[in-house]
Amino acid sequence: MSVLPEIPHTLADYGWDSAFAEDFSLHHCHRTTDLIPGRIIRVDRGRCDVVISTRRSTSSDTSTAPVTVVPADIAPVHTSDPMEWACTGDWVALDPPSANTLATVRALLPRRTAMVRSTSSKRSEGQVLAANVDHVVVAVCLATQPDLGRLERFLALAWESGAQPLVVLTKADLATDAEYVRADTEAAAPGVQVLVVSSETGEGIDVLSAVLAGSTSVLIGRSGAGKSTLANTLLGQEVQEVNHTRDSDGKGRHTTVARDLLPLPFGGVLIDTPGLRGVGLWDAESGLQQVFSEIEELAQECRFHDCAHNREPGCAVLNAVEDGALTVRRLESYRKLLRENAWIASRTDARLRAERLRHWKMIHKSVRDSGVTRRR
Numbered sequence: 001m002s003v004l005p006e007i008p009h010t011l012a013d014y015g016w017d018s019a020f021a022e023d024f025s026l027h028h029c030h031r032t033t034d035l036i037p038g039r040i041i042r043v044d045r046g047r048c049d050v051v052i053s054t055r056r057s058t059s060s061d062t063s064t065a066p067v068t069v070v071p072a073d074i075a076p077v078h079t080s081d082p083m084e085w086a087c088t089g090d091w092v093a094l095d096p097p098s099a100n101t102l103a104t105v106r107a108l109l110p111r112r113t114a115m116v117r118s119t120s121s122k123r124s125e126g127q128v129l130a131a132n133v134d135h136v137v138v139a140v141c142l143a144t145q146p147d148l149g150r151l152e153r154f155l156a157l158a159w160e161s162g163a164q165p166l167v168v169l170t171k172a173d174l175a176t177d178a179e180y181v182r183a184d185t186e187a188a189a190p191g192v193q194v195l196v197v198s199s200e201t202g203e204g205i206d207v208l209s210a211v212l213a214g215s216t217s218v219l220i221g222r223s224g225a226g227k228s229t230l231a232n233t234l235l236g237q238e239v240q241e242v243n244h245t246r247d248s249d250g251k252g253r254h255t256t257v258a259r260d261l262l263p264l265p266f267g268g269v270l271i272d273t274p275g276l277r278g279v280g281l282w283d284a285e286s287g288l289q290q291v292f293s294e295i296e297e298l299a300q301e302c303r304f305h306d307c308a309h310n311r312e313p314g315c316a317v318l319n320a321v322e323d324g325a326l327t328v329r330r331l332e333s334y335r336k337l338l339r340e341n342a343w344i345a346s347r348t349d350a351r352l353r354a355e356r357l358r359h360w361k362m363i364h365k366s367v368r369d370s371g372v373t374r375r376r
């Protein structure tokens with residue numbers, strides 16, 4: 001067993017609920033040995049760290065007992081497809097650790113959402129950076145002129161993951177015209193809540209905490225947007241668990257338990273993994289449709305159903321630009337991101353994608369056939 005101390009959180013604090021419990025029971029009943037549920041908080045070279053309950057007896061106990069962190073082997077669930085690699089946020093079924101064996105992950109439970117980025121390999125494949133995320137919080141700094149095109153790209157990625165995006169306008173204490181920026185931001189983010197916060201004064205932190213409470217969240221945004229500062233503000237005391245502290249002589253660096261997934265003091269967790277913060281687009285066509293939903297709606301009114309909104313007669317999109325209802329900036333941003341996305345998608349091996357789709361359909365079908373109804 002791990003020598004790590006018990007942490008006064010429960011699996012429920014980490015997002016465990018009855019729908020995951022049902023998915024887990026499907027794996028459980030196929031096995032003679034006792035598998036246990038857990039959530040991956042970090043993956044590192046063939047190993048992962050998993051939070052598990054300190055109590056094993058019944059599932060009702062599991063949700064209220066304190067959790068502990070154990071290292072686990074992920075080799076049995078390794079596949080050739082990076083989209084299916086175990087990642088931070090995954091709920092898993094695992095063999096518990098024993099006196100002389102490491103815990104072993106036997107299955108990943110079906111993901112509700114997945115944050116995906118393109119890898120830099122020659123053959124473009126997606127890689128999952130975080131699983132089962134409920135809120136993607138996009139941080140935009142109020143101290144400088146916001147880059148709305150960049151915001152729209154982050155939002156497309158957020159929508160594409162299946163999570164609910166949220167925009168936080170940070171450093172409100174440095175803002176000269178917060179309301180003006182908020183209005184511009186809201187116009188660039190239909191269907192997305194926009195909150196104004198300051199880690200310096202604490203403005204808006206209570207509202208943000210209430211929105212994120214009980215869910216799994218990630219913070220993304222450009223460098224310097226104030227993500228680390230905001231994460232520390234939200235995590236409060238909890239962050240002490242992960243701080244990298246220097247030796248008293250100032251030479252070496254000690255790491256206590258390094259975690260990419262941290263419990264929030266008001267319930268729920270925050271995922272912060274390297275690579276997730278400045279993530280790029282990957283096959284986010286439906287995400288783009290959601291970011292630019294008003295343009296998609298206008299396009300329904302164009303005279304020609306294949307209208308490219310260039311100079312076609314009866315184009316509702318161009319008419320909206322003429323009326324001032326739609327900005328040229330936003331239409332150009334929409335075109336640019338669609339082109340960028342099409343280019344990335346075209347690099348992806350079509351056969352690979354078809355296989356992946358078939359595989360996931362099979363999983364969904366087997367879940368459906370077992371009579372389990374899923375929440376989302």
Ligand SMILES: Nc1nc2c(ncn2[C@@H]2O[C@H](COP(=O)(O)OP(=O)(O)OP(=O)(O)O)[C@@H](O)[C@H]2O)c(=O)[nH]1
Nearest residue numbers: 171174198199200222223224225226227228229230
């Ligand atoms: N005045 C003020 N400064 C802030 C606030 N939040 C962050 N900052 C400052 O802004 C700078 C960047 O903040 P970070 O939290 O490091 O930004 P980040 O988004 O994590 O940056 P990366 O780690 O590069 O991605 C730091 O100097 C912070 O002290 C705030 O609410 N008010």
Ligand SMILES: [Zn+2]
Nearest residue numbers: 302307309315
């Ligand atoms: Zn048109």
